[in-house]
Amino acid sequence: MKFSSLIFANLLRKKARLILTVGSFAIALFLFAFLAVVRAAFNQQADVASADRLISRNHISLSEPLPLSYYEQIARIPGLAAVTHFNWFGGIYQNEKNFFPQFVIDPEHQRQVMPELVVPDDQWQNFVHDRQGAIVGAKTAKRFGWKIGDRIPIQNSRYGPLSTWDFNIDGIYHSQNPGGDETQFWLQWDYFEEKVPQDFKGRVGWYTVKLDKPDSALSVSNAIDSLFDNSAYETKTETESAFAASFVKQFGNIEGLIMIIGSVVFFTLLLVTGNTMAIAVRERTGELAVLKAIGFSDRTVLFFVLAESLLIAVIGGVLGLGLSALAIPGLGSTLAGMLPPLNLSATILALGLLASLLVGAVAGIVPGIGAMRMRVVTALRRI
């Protein structure tokens, strides 16, 4: 491109200013990528939630249990393919930083209700026949270096006195859904029921129902809730995605917070870059006037300003996104107990680059139009 030497020469004219502006872009894009990754992590559960599953929990709150006796009553409702139940175990492996979700499962119906979480048959059979058996998601197994046959001690702090429960890793599950959760740890209902104090026996955390057809979700959820109306343990039944969304909301309006922070960051970036470009154009008024005088068109002058602004945006954006690609896996490991797994997807990188280009274009357009409209005679008089 024959104008490239002029564009690059202008770009490199004030190196300190260029470094500061590109640095602003890089930091903003790093922050954008990190926030987008956190948002995606929180939304991941809702995104991968099945459309043909319902969650039925205690109407008061998720932390209140439901009787195991509800199982048979729910299973008799027409339109259901299968029902299973879960409890939140919430144990500690070594220390609290090593958080991963642990669920007490019903081995008899687990695979019918959650078919996307795949365990090889031989591993599943070992698990079913081992009361102390556990199935662990591939990511958690990788995180702690666990392999089949390992014995894992987990401290129970929720159910009765503090105690250590030992588990045998009998299998490792993988999710067939892209982005599906592979961090869970499953333990047997029978082992749990045997070990917990009397007050906790016969109580489940929630029921998960697999429907014959997704379009029966409303009628089935109404049927379940009607069944237990005015009982000591009323239920609240909703789709899995609604349940996942309400679970995320327990942490506060994360999405809103991330959107506000992201918007402020980009608006500030727009001001910084816009100001840089405005100063650059003002400093070069005479030069731009000379270019116009010798025959460069208004559009070409606009192109020079926009090209410079977009180059700053692209360089800064690529640097920031590159930095995030390097840093987010490490940050994800460090924050493993506090945040869901962090994955920097190609979509986030593409969105980041697009956002950079947009900021670069908007920042350059106003001074660019000013340069385009500048009258040569007036500008030359100022030199």
Place this chain on the structure above:
Amino acid sequence: MTGGNGNGKTGSLIQVRRIDKTYQRGQEEIDVLRGLNLDVNKGQFVAFMGPSGSGKTTLLNLLGGLDVPTRGSITVASDEITHMSRGKLTEWRARHVGFIFQMYNLIPVLTAFQNVELPLLLTNLSKAERKKHVETALTVVGLAQRMNHYPRQLSGGQEQRVAIARAIVTDPSFLLADEPTGDLDRKSADEIMALIRTLVKDHGKTVLMVTHDPMVARQSDVTFHLDKGVLVEDAAHLVAGEPA
């Protein structure tokens, strides 16, 4: 070649007919040029003198298509430029006018070569052809050895030579020089004037120059005095007469 406020002759490279230029300053209208006529033949070297505010630079801007007159017409090589659109006028300037400014106005981040190459970027010439043209122009102004120097590495006189090379590199129909020696010492000014004379005499360039310096003006073929927007030919300065 004729000038003044009467009717000019036809067949000249530049024909200016009864142009007025009025600026609006608040409620007040300022007449900078009034009913001005001018004819310049190809290969002539014309100087304009006059006190500040007499309209010299305004006239140069009109001739260069940087501004448009309030009334009247300007024709250059059969192109009536007065009614051209802004875009057309820009294209016309690229083809027909070479500008030389008092402050040289080189792009400081480009080398002498790159500065001279700028007008050629608007043509369809290949990189090799552009290089050849730039080297020729820099050789004409005696700076072929300094083509990779940046403006800050050149003296004022050398910078103005680069500016002249930039003005001639596209072989325009005429050159407009606004106080080309105004920022130079006498020695450098003499060198620049010698160069401009060479461009006129040896390369057949047409040059229209604004100057405050009578010594510089004396080197032109003809000098016009502008006073309150009216052009007066200075008979005492009809040095070389009209070219053949």
